[in-house]
Amino acid sequence: MVNISMQKNIKNEELLNRIRISYPKINFKPSQRFLFHPPNTVAYNLTDDNFPILILHELGHALIGINSFETDIERIKIEVSAWEKARELAQKFAVPFDDDFAENNLDSYRNWFHSKSICKKCGQTRYQTPDRQYHCPNCDPF
Numbered sequence: 641m642v643n644i645s646m647q648k649n650i651k652n653e654e655l656l657n658r659i660r661i662s663y664p665k666i667n668f669k670p671s672q673r674f675l676f677h678p679p680n681t682v683a684y685n686l687t688d689d690n691f692p693i694l695i696l697h698e699l700g701h702a703l704i705g706i707n708s709f710e711t712d713i714e715r716i717k718i719e720v721s722a723w724e725k726a727r728e729l730a731q732k733f734a735v736p737f738d739d740d741f742a743e744n745n746l747d748s749y750r751n752w753f754h755s756k757s758i759c760k761k762c763g764q765t766r767y768q769t770p771d772r773q774y775h776c777p778n779c780d781p782f
């Protein structure tokens with residue numbers, strides 16, 4: 641008897657094998673969480689319910705090749721690109737792509753960014769300079 645979670649793991653493993661064959665230059669390593677380690681390592685968790693979409697997202701990071709960012713806005717742009725790439729990859733590997741899942745993930749970045757950029761003193765949206773410091777147009781002297 642093969643239970644449902646084993647069946648799912650077999651399906652995930654089958655997808656992982658197809659991905660490995662298509663991208664032999666990328667290292668895939670089992671881990672607790674999904675993560676892209678530049679330049680070419682993707683960490684994955686085979687037992688995660690969202691394995692297909694998450695591995696394609698991290699593979700997206702590996703394939704777009706932009707890993708550095710100076711500002712948080714740039715970081716969000718990289719996340720958007722990685723999700724766009726994941727959508728293409730989902731077609732390529734015939735895996736369903738869950739737009740809501742991708743949007744929710746991006747929203748958590750946007751919320752994080754929003755709370756970071758709001759000035760605690762006056763509520764204005766602050767701007768970030770390449771040294772990663774935030775500045776409030778109202779409160780900070782130029």
Ligand SMILES: [Zn+2]
Nearest residue numbers: 697701719722
């Ligand atoms: Zn990401």
Ligand SMILES: [Zn+2]
Nearest residue numbers: 759762776779
């Ligand atoms: Zn302020």
